[in-house]
Amino acid sequence: MTGTAPNSTAPKTVGAAKLAVRVSAITTLNALVTRFEFQRIDGADFPTFSGGAHTVVEMMDGEKKRLNPYSLMSDPAELSTYAISVRRDDQGRGGSLFMHQKIKVGDEMALSYPVNLFVLDLRARKHLFVAGGIGITPFLAQIKQLEAIGGNWELHYSCRSPDLGSYVDELTEYYPHATSVYYDDKKQLIDLDNLLDGQPFGTHLYVCGPKGMIDWVRKTATATGWPQAHVHHEEFFAPQPGRPFAVRLKKSELTVEVGAQESLLEAIERLGVDAPYLCRGGACGQCETDVLDSDGTFLHRDHWLEDDEKESGEKIMPCVSRFEGKILVLNR
Amino acid sequence: MSTFEFPPSIRSRPVYCVLEARPGKAHLMIADAEGAEALIDLALRAPELMAKAHVIYIPKATDFGAALNALNPAQYYEGPSYSAAVSRIKRVFSDASMGLQIYLSGTEGLMGQALSEAMQAGYDHTAIQTEHRGSLARRMQCVHCKGITEDVSNDPFQCSHCGLNLFVRDHYSRRLAAFQGVCIDAEEPGNVPPSKELYS
Numbered sequence: 314m315t316g317t318a319p320n321s322t323a324p325k326t327v328g329a330a331k332l333a334v335r336v337s338a339i340t341t342l343n344a345l346v347t348r349f350e351f352q353r354i355d356g357a358d359f360p361t362f363s364g365g366a367h368t369v370v371e372m373m374d375g376e377k378k379r380l381n382p383y384s385l386m387s388d389p390a391e392l393s394t395y396a397i398s399v400r401r402d403d404q405g406r407g408g409s410l411f412m413h414q415k416i417k418v419g420d421e422m423a424l425s426y427p428v429n430l431f432v433l434d435l436r437a438r439k440h441l442f443v444a445g446g447i448g449i450t451p452f453l454a455q456i457k458q459l460e461a462i463g464g465n466w467e468l469h470y471s472c473r474s475p476d477l478g479s480y481v482d483e484l485t486e487y488y489p490h491a492t493s494v495y496y497d498d499k500k501q502l503i504d505l506d507n508l509l510d511g512q513p514f515g516t517h518l519y520v521c522g523p524k525g526m527i528d529w530v531r532k533t534a535t536a537t538g539w540p541q542a543h544v545h546h547e548e549f550f551a552p553q554p555g556r557p558f559a560v561r562l563k564k565s566e567l568t569v570e571v572g573a574q575e576s577l578l579e580a581i582e583r584l585g586v587d588a589p590y591l592c593r594g595g596a597c598g599q600c601e602t603d604v605l606d607s608d609g610t611f612l613h614r615d616h617w618l619e620d621d622e623k624e625s626g627e628k629i630m631p632c633v634s635r636f637e638g639k640i641l642v643l644n645r
Numbered sequence: 646m647s648t649f650e651f652p653p654s655i656r657s658r659p660v661y662c663v664l665e666a667r668p669g670k671a672h673l674m675i676a677d678a679e680g681a682e683a684l685i686d687l688a689l690r691a692p693e694l695m696a697k698a699h700v701i702y703i704p705k706a707t708d709f710g711a712a713l714n715a716l717n718p719a720q721y722y723e724g725p726s727y728s729a730a731v732s733r734i735k736r737v738f739s740d741a742s743m744g745l746q747i748y749l750s751g752t753e754g755l756m757g758q759a760l761s762e763a764m765q766a767g768y769d770h771t772a773i774q775t776e777h778r779g780s781l782a783r784r785m786q787c788v789h790c791k792g793i794t795e796d797v798s799n800d801p802f803q804c805s806h807c808g809l810n811l812f813v814r815d816h817y818s819r820r821l822a823a824f825q826g827v828c829i830d831a832e833e834p835g836n837v838p839p840s841k842e843l844y845s
């Protein structure tokens with residue numbers, strides 16, 4: 314994914330156009346996951362998207378504006394509705410809890426234009442999907458997209474337990490031959506070596522799930538001769554809390570204290586400074602910011618910058634990365 | 646010496662590397678003429694590849710066949726021409742699994758055509774290694790009549806299909822595996838500069 318230009322129909326000025334929506338349905342799937350469906354307030358169709366795209370959901374939590382990215386999981390051919398599935402994260406910074414606890418049918422919200430950082434390579438002879446937990450969501454849209462064009466795909470989906478297997482029922486009902494499900498609590502593991510061995514030449518592999526799973530799949534694929542260009546992954550990091558730190562924004566002539574619970578990007582936005590972003594998860598590269606001066610340690614958490622760029626101390630991805638030290642001056 | 650340092654050019658022009666051993670379930674090596682030397686060098690550096698290697702070789706006017714065979718590849722095929730070998734190459738791709746590594750060496754025409762076959766089988770071209778050896782002759786497409794002329798080593802040259810005088814461009818089509826030849830005397834028919842050997 315690194316290095317590819319983000320694929321978006323959004324206007325170039327970041328934050329300019331948002332889609333004003335109303336929550337049209339809320340469906341509880343299981344103890345952790347709830348689906349939210351949206352329709353546009355103006356009644357128009359949503360912009361087209363391709364399977365794998367995400368939208369950034371704007372949540373007004375009192376004074377606080379939360380912006381969380383979620384994969385669009387609805388049918389790309391069905392543009393009257395966008396749907397996302399949100400896994401409740403009790404340890405997280407509160408965005409998913411806000412969705413679960415505060416959002417009601419009929420509420421008005423704003424969504425960003427869709428951006429796809431996890432596109433299908435349609436030259437593939439076959440698409441092999443490996444999903445872990447809530448990582449199933451981008452594949453739901455991709456499967457619908459492929460079904461519409463008669464694409465060849467196969468899904469291997471690992472869940473904690475049958476109770477938490479979001480969308481397992483519909484997947485196994487509609488696509489029994491293409492879907493394999495594995496339950497952790499039954500000690501069922503994906504036999505990855507076997508799975509990767511013997512896939513037809515021209516297969517593309519896609520993985521979305523916890524970091525450990527992504528690393529395992531990518532490493533195993535590389536070791537068995539799968540080229541990087543055939544292995545795709547989607548991994549958004551949620552910003553991690555950390556120690557507060559101060560930042561000087563040179564161009565805006567402002568100084569801001571980044572709180573323990575907020576990200577550097579959020580702190581910049583709180584001042585009303587327009588900072589670019591697309592994924593808010595360290596993946597897309599859009600928020601890359603030049604560091605003009607620093608004295609301290611960078612806590613780089615993105616997977617966009619190359620290692621030497623991280624070491625140079627000249628760049629930071631404010632959506633996920635933090636800083637500890639005395640001076641940080643950004644060209645923003 | 647069968648290697649040549651190509652001068653920097655436009656982005657369209659393919660660039661070549663030195664073949665390196667990569668992990669793989671199987672290894673497909675396709676070469677023509679002096680391309681055999683690149684495979685022999687590779688096998689010297691990584692002899693373990695050969696037990697899982699399928700070598701497809703088109704000797705043209707050279708005689709590296711015995712030396713290649715002596716590397717003991719799991720499968721060895723020698724064909725009189727690319728067109729004689731292409732059905733075999735297509736079959737290898739249609740039967741192959743992911744984990745196959747592809748090594749191409751020799752002339753640009755051979756490497757380009759084998760790479761195009763792999764692409765048509767759904768494989769990403771960036772994952773294929775190519776090492777140029779031997780002749781600098783090119784496979785050219787006439788942009789006017791679309792005819793292909795193989796082994797063009799002079800610029801300008803005459804299209805073997807329509808007879809136009811063509812300028813040899815570095816503009817390359819990966820799908821066609823051919824450089825583009827453009828009429829050089831369209832403005833002033835007959836005003837054709839003397840033909841020179843490529844890179845001379």
Ligand code: FES
Pocket residue numbers: 589590591592593594595596597598599600601615617630631632633
């Ligand atoms: S917004 Fe995508 S990397 Fe920061």
